[in-house]
Each structure stands twice: as structure tokens, then as C-alpha cells.
Amino acid sequence: MKIADPEESALDLLRNARLPGRDGLHDIEIDGARLGRILPAGLGAGGVLLDAAGALVSPPFVEPHVHLDTALTAGEPRWNASGSLWEGIAVWSERKRTLTRDDVIARATEVLRWYAANGVLHVRSHVDVTDPGLVALDAMLEVRERVADVITLQLVAFPQEGIVSFADGAELLEEAARRGVDAIGAIPHFEDTREDGVRSLEIAFDVAQRHGLLLDAHCDEIDDEQSRFVEVLATLARRGGLRDRATASHTTAMGSYNGAYSYKLQRILARAGINLVCNPMANLCLQGRFDGYPRRRGVTQVKEMLGAGVNVAFGHDDVMDPWFPLGTAFPLQVALTGIAAAQLTGPAEIDEAFAMVTERAARVLRLGDGYGLAEGRPANLVVLPAESPYDAVRRQTRPSHVVARGRIVAETPPAPTLLRWPGRDPEEVDFRRPGDRTT
Template identity: 85%
Template sequence: MRLLRNARLHGREGAYDIEIDGDRFGRVLPAGQGSGEEWIDARGGLVSAPFVEPHVHLDTTLTAGEPRWNASGSLWEGIAVWSERKRALTRDDVISRATEVLRWYAANGVLHVRSHVDVTDPGLVALDAMLEVRERVRDVVDLQLVAFPQEGIRSFDGGADLLAEAARRGVDAVGAIPHFEDTREDGVRSLEIAFEVAAEHGLMLDAHCDEIDDEQSRFVEVLATLARRTGLRGRATASHTTAMGSYNGAYSYKLQRILARAGINLVSNPLANLCLQGRFDGYPKRRGLTQVKEMLAAGVNVAFGHDDVMDPWFPLGTASPLQVALVGVAAAQLTGPAEIDEAFAMVTERAARVLGLGDRYGVAEGRPASFVVLPAASRFDAVRRQTRPTHVVSRGRLVAETPATSTRLTWPGEDPRDIDFVRDRDR
């Protein structure tokens, strides 16, 4: 038995000891009452279940500027640039880039990742490479793969067959992109096909849905209705849904009821979509995000994801979930203390619900001993100061450490001192 001591836990007063029994959590006890070999001293830092990435494209990461930059910054040019880049894909190319970004994720405390993989490639090069990556990293990162038809199911020749083949090869979820299909009828049919494939293979569903500023793009109501009628409640996710930022009040009210009743998840990607959306607007320019606050209030599960890390759609990023949470706070106007705590939940337990992790996630006796130690007093503090984990543990094994750092300030008339950006009253 090993001991994690002197930890803060969200929603609980005081400090705690957490016993680690092999690769599982043991008892959680008031500080000083735990037993076992002292292993990690949290020093009063916040101990949390690991961060969760509910939406990224690992097969496209680290390709920004290849073969050219996305000059317009639009979603559509990004797709065109990627269509050119994927002709040069090789197994080693995909494995190398994806694995490197997964190292970044682990260093940031992200131990569960859902990655979409483009399957509009007759050779399925990226998919086969990502299936191999999933096996290579399984001792550290739990990686889910979504078969993503980037260029459409109906609008790409053989798209439906490729989606079905991806399911047979062992993905975890089936995707779609209905707003990109040639017609609305094709978009609806593409969702029907995706649900049929998911049902046949017992998979989850995660569709890129209404990632456009067109207020007439309303495929999320179709996805939600199919989820409710086919029994995929809780196992279906609509990602992006940026057209919600353009819906009128009357339709939005109706939609909240439809989504809440269907029990689907929503994933908003504030970093990428703040950049991609509104590109065809003059001023005022729309934010181009889903209705985060409204859907949370309606009881819909909403999570925050990266979407892109240095690729044709977003040229920046370090795979930091707290950066995503911070941008989400600003973009969705989640500025109340409880709302900022909620933003933290959107990259932890709410994102875990998207992945269907259930009792495989959380700091509780008997669950996998995967966690992060943050040098922060609270979730609010972690988001505000963008604190890096001092320790990242995956199933009882320490996989990343970040040494404590400080800034030494010499100020006129004062002795030199360290600056940690903490308010005096919060110490």
C-alpha cells in the first residue's frame, strides 16, 4: 500500500490522505489517518481525476503549414488543405505525430483521449496507423477512435462502405458530418447510415454536427431524435454544433427540450471554433459557438475539447486542457465562480461522460488510480493560474512530474521575493 498525503479534494473541506493499492484507489481518509508507504506529498494541492480530451484529430496534428497554410482560416479551406496533405500520409508519419501529441497530453495530465480519424481514404492509412497507436499507448493513455468521414458519407464515393470497414477494423465510435454533405437529404441519410453502423457493431456515435454559421443547419435535432429512437441515449454525441450560435430564441427553446430528452452529449471546441467560425461575417462578427450556458441549464451534458493541435484548422496549441477551459470561460461567458468550476468539469468528469467512462473514472475507492496533482487551492484557482500538474499518475504508475517553478522579482525598495500570482487572502 502506498500513500498520497495532504491532498485537497473538490467539494470537501480540509486535507486528505488517499491510499493507493496497486493500480486502484484505496481508502480516502482525513489527513494523518492514511496508512502505507509515503509516496507523493500533494502539499495541499488539488488532487483530481485526470483530464479528459473528448474531441481531437490526432491524425492531423502537427501538420500546420503542410503543404500550405490555411490562408482564409475557414473550415472549408482547412478541409481542402487536409485533402492535399493526406495524399502524402504514411503509417510512420501518422504514428510519429500522433504519439508525440499524446506525450504532450500525458504531460498535461490528460489520460483519456477521443480522437477522430479521417476514413475518407480508400487505403485507410491513418486509421490503421491510429489503431496501432492505440495499442502502443494503452499502458498510459486510454485512447478511443472515431471513424470520421471528413469528406462525407453520401458525398464521397464509397463513403458508406469505408465507414462500415472502419467499424469492422475496431474503432470505438462512428462519426458523420451531415452539414458537409451535398444536400440536406444527404445529410439526414448520412446520420441514418452512421446510426445503422453503430448499432450493428455495438459502437458509440460522435458526429461533427452543424459546424457552420448557417442558422438553417439543424442536423442536431435529427441526431438527437435518432439517438432517442435507436436506444443510443447517453452514447451519442454532437460535436461542434456551432450553428446554435445563430439560432433564434424560439427554435433554441424547442431544441433544448429535444436534446435534454434525448440524453445526448455536446462537445464545444472553443479554441478552434472561435477562429474558424464567423469568417464570412462582416461586423458584428459571430462567436460561432454552441449554446454552452443554455444547454447546461437545460440539463444537457456539455464538454470542452481541443479539436486541433497545430493543423490546417488551428495552427497553435500545446494539448493543455486548462487552456481550453480558460478560453471556454471567456468565449461562453462562464465568469461566475461556480461557472468556472463547471468549466473545469467540462475537461474532466463531463468529458468522461462523453467517453462513457463510468466507474473507470474518478477519485474513489476501487476505481483505477489515475489522477493529477495540481498546485492549486481549487478548480477556480487551477483555471485562473493555468497550473501544470506536479504529478500525473496513470493506474498507479507515475508518468509525469513537473518541478515547482517560481519567478524571482526584485522590486524597488523591497527585498527580492517569489511571485506565484496568488492573492494574499487565498494563501
């Protein structure tokens, strides 16, 4: 990669880029914070900001589901010994009592720095609002403003301990809407009764619609095949007109549904137009903890819902917290895990997995014209030293450069592996099949 002085011309130029779904190499003109023309290589004008030298250039990664207020708290005040979702909630309830504004801001900002370094420039974070002081929410509202020059951060008011079953849960949700969140959440399967769960969704939809907000509910994150709140969410979204402004996250119970109900559900979700977010890394670990063998692995019906025309995206959910103690905020790790968990091994399916952390995730956040490689859109992109989305996922290539609003904000120098094989001269190993190399 070669970087030149961007002051040489009124336009900057990213040269020799390989673009997803397009043949040949291209030049991308950058006019300030916006993309200009995208032309065949050699035809672009401007001072060379970057020569991609045939690397894959993609719109930035998008994180559709994470909990930044809980990030980096793994082991505090204790580890989740059982590894279950329920103990994770109990551990967080203990840790929540010690939250301070500075604590939340420091942890959330650090993980957002990791996201930016990994090429993620759009993030949706759920924030626990079952706290009478709303400490985490106020801190995250400040973080949203602090990172706005690099990352677009959406905040979801998330009632971790319920709306109906938690004292003043509905009032706290309403207050969160007044304070300026982007979306309203719910957790119907955690409520005390099914009736409470349905009522919690009705309350969440009412708040979202009155305040003109999106809706993103943790839905059926349980192994119970009788947990069927996603049908309620989808029906409310269709009848109330929210449609693709509504998202059902997790839906892990879907992995336990019988075939007849699953077939009916595909029609309900496709007709409603809602989004699904699957969080494969966290849910593979959290679900099935009460099973013997065979043990369920807590992944929603990704392949089937994609086939039915439902928009599905992959998210992290957790980065080093009581529910999942690992993670570096790298979306291609999530995509690879999702491929294995959902058995998306066909070439077209692997390309879809890449889309599930880029374009499909952008649809969840409803980024519209604020996302994508097209003239006039924000100059946000990642340069991946790969031949294709398939290659990037398989080799887990981190971005060599991340461009936010026309500025290079992150660089990862190449780190080749030198193999000293007996009887041969030392040589670099890049884990590509020789026949796949095009540069």
C-alpha cells in the same frame, strides 16, 4: 512535494491532498493500479508515494475531441490562408495524399506524450476514413495499443469528406467498424444536400448500432442558422435507444439560432440525453470568416444547454494543424478559452468549466467506474499546485505530478518567478491573492 520509495509498503499513499468539493485535506491509499480508501489526512496507511502538501488532487483531465491524425501538420503542404473551415478541409485533402503509417504514428504519439505530461489520461480522437487505403486509421489503431499503459485512447471513424457525398463513404465507414474503432462519426452539414445529411446520420446510426459502438458526429459546424442536423441526431439517438452513447460535436450553428427554436431545441436535446462537445479555441478562429460586423464567433449554446440539463464538455479539436495552428494539448487553456467565449464567469460556472475537461468529458467517453476518485477505481490522478478548480483555471497551473495506474508518469518542477521590485528585497510572485492562500 516530497516523493518517497514506493517499495516501503504493500500500499502506496498520497498524503495531504485537497479534493474538489471536499473540505479539509485527505490521504489517498493506492493499491497497485487501483485506488484504495480515501481518508482524512493522517489516517492513511502505506509507503508515501507523494506528499501533496495541500495541493489540489483531481481525477485526470479528459480530451473528448481531437484529431490526432492531423496533428502537427500546420503549414503542410501550405498554410490555411483564409483561416476558414473549408480551406482547412481542402489543405488536409492535399496533405492526406502523402500520409504514411510511420508519419501518423510519430505525430500522434508525440501529441499523446504532451497530453500525458499535461495530466490527460483519456483521449477521444477522430480519424479521417475518407481514404480508400485507411492509412491513418490503421496507424491510429496501432497507436491505441502502444499507449495503452498510460492513456486510454478512443477512436472515432470520421468521414471528413462525407458519407453519402463521398464515393464509397458508407463502405469505408463499415470497414472502419470492422477494423475496430470505438465510435462512428458523421458530418451531415458537409454533405451535398440536406437530404444527404439526414441520410448520412441514418447510415452512421445504423453502423454504430449493428456493431455496438458509440456515435460522435461533427454536427452543424457552420454559421448557417438553417443547419439543424442536431435535432435529427438527437431524435435518432432517443428513438433508437442510443441516448448518451451519442455525441454532437461543435454545433456552432447553434450560436445563430433564434430564441424560439433554441428553446425548443433545449427540450429535444435534454429529452434525448445526448452529449455536446464544444471546441472553443478552434471554432472561435474558424467560424464567422464570411461575416462582416457584427461577427459571429462560432460557439454553441454552452450556458443554455448546461441550464437545460444537457451534458456539455470542452475539447481541443486541433493541435497545430490546418484548422488551428496553435496548441500544447493543455486542457485548462481550453477551459479558460471556453469560459471567456461562453461567458461562464460566475464561481459555480467556472467550476463547471473545470468539470467540462474532467468529469463531464468523462461522461462523453462513457468511462463510468473507470474514472474518478473512489475506492476500487483506476489510480489515475493529477496533482495541481492550486487551492481549487477556480484557482487552477485562473492561474493555468500545470500538474506537478501525473499518476497513471498507480505510477508517477510525469512531473513538472516548480518554476517560481522572482520579482526584484525597487526598494524591496527579491520575492517570489505566484499570482495568488494573499487572502486566498491556504497553504
